[in-house]
Amino acid sequence: MTDLFEPSTAERPAALPSRGRSAASKRAARKRRRRRQQRTATVLVLVLALLGAGGYFFWDRISGSLGGLDLTMGLGGAPEDYEGPGVDPVQVIIPEGATGSMMGTVLAEADVVASTGAFTEAFESSPAASSIQPGTYELYTQMSAAGAVEALLTNEKVETEVTIPEGYTVEQVVDRVASVTEFSREELEEALGDPKAIGLPKAAGDSPEGWLFPKTYNVQPDDTAVDLLATMVDQTKAELDSLGVDSGDRQDVLTKASLVEKEAPEGFRGEVARVIENRLEIGEALYLDASNAYGLGKPAHEITKSEFADESDPYNLRVHTGLPPTPIANPGAASVEAVVDPPEGSWRWYVTVDLDTGETKFTDNYNEFLEFRAEYQEWAAENGY
Structure with a gap:
């Protein structure tokens, strides 16, 4: 598992039976991935055999010009795709600036879609797909590629917004963050007690007062109190830098x-x-x-x-x-x-x-x-x- 996705405790679609993802289902998913890899190897061997000695050079040039060929193609030439709305909830992170192919890679690794190629095709077939925003989304394993694109287009990201008004003191910031996020006062105060961890400069001493820039922040599910407070300090530095303050x-x-x-x-x-x-x-x-x-x-x-x-x-x-x-x-x-x-x-x-x-x-x-x-x-x- 990568840090781009993590299991979720959300409910499954109402149309599906409620069941946890067992060890057996996880083993089955691994077997499906192995079968896809085996089919890919078979296709590659057959193509090289048919093309002869010059085949490898041709294959290498073509796959390179296409930015890498999807390794989950079936023998019929179409990328492997799941059917239906999905099975188990899972959270995935769409990175900033991700292309359709990059999104497909993230989703395939999380077993949301069966293959990068299927998602890329669905992405390119949707005129609105380019408007998909970066962020953390809650999807389901084994969704159809078209269903995954449609779900991402709803832009219902799994994140929390917290707005810090101008003129708030550190104590008020802690109160606000604790009231709208899952961070407790204890977590926030512990993070504030470690000036180095949140990037506070030496000139500030041990006091973060004045350094928690007021604006709206998006808190991702895997963020920590240190991450959020460090972002506020970084924003203050960026503001001062933009004004040429030494x-x-x-x-x-x-x-x-x-x-x-x-x-x-x-x-x-x-x-x-x-x-x-x-x-x-x-x-x-x-x-x-x-x-x-x-x-x-x-x-x-x-x-x-x-x-x-x-x-x-x-x-x-x-x-x-x-x-x-x-x-x-x-x-x-x-x-x-x-x-x-x-x-x-x-x-x-x-x-x-x-x-x-x-x-x-x-x-x-x-x-x-x-x-x-x-x-x-x-x-x-x-x-x-």
Whole structure:
């Protein structure tokens, strides 16, 4: 058995009697394969004998030009094919970029079809066959080749989709993945505890925060928690590479982008990124409540005055200058792009004056900032905040 297919526990077609695939049926399948090989050898010997001394050269040239002759042809010249809808459920993986012949090889090895040639003929006879997508499918052993093509065209792949929204923390990612896949929290946390296994760079330390890129992932049946998390980390690296971020700057970019992700209303990411850069350049504290909230594990509006003054919290950006120790979330592409290429501006403060519309005002004048803050407070009082 190869890693391209594996037995499944799904139900068989209703039209067939329910029975497990016994050792006897497996032996029978092996005998069928041996008989096909024996018939192939017989055909080859007969052809070479009839063609004479020049026959081998002719055969070699013809089989090479055809990309390899199917070795399960019967004496009548037609590739061997099964009849009926199939017997036992089995999962097969159609690789990315597979041709009809490559699919046939995978299916023949799994005993889904009787021969590569039969599937290739059925594939070429179906105008829609080229739309078959890569992925893991649940089929049945001993299907007709035409039935296998039809089943693949339904595109009912055996996989799980998990979507990670922008701004999720690692803890939220674990919760989401555990809720929609078969991975347990324990498996996911164990994988996260092995930074090297999931491809986390040294600059990240032992914290994967910020490195689990938000998008929709397809989880295949044979994937592990390490596989999925490593894919998320690889996606983050690919995003940073596409924007020309040097490996030595990745951690800082992700940290800034995570602050933008949690702080900036839609449409104002670039401006917030510029405020962060301007304040860092002159050594001013960032005063970003989202970082305090992350460090305390509570919403910003629940933070007390004493907590805002707590110097023991490294995520308290009111009392500590510079960036927090790690990203505070997993930023999306838009926030990363805003950090890499923020607009020009001298802003040092901003206030979202209307939480319903997201209207945000920016300034480099402290007195104007106080006016913006008063405007927000008036809005908050009128709207029950």
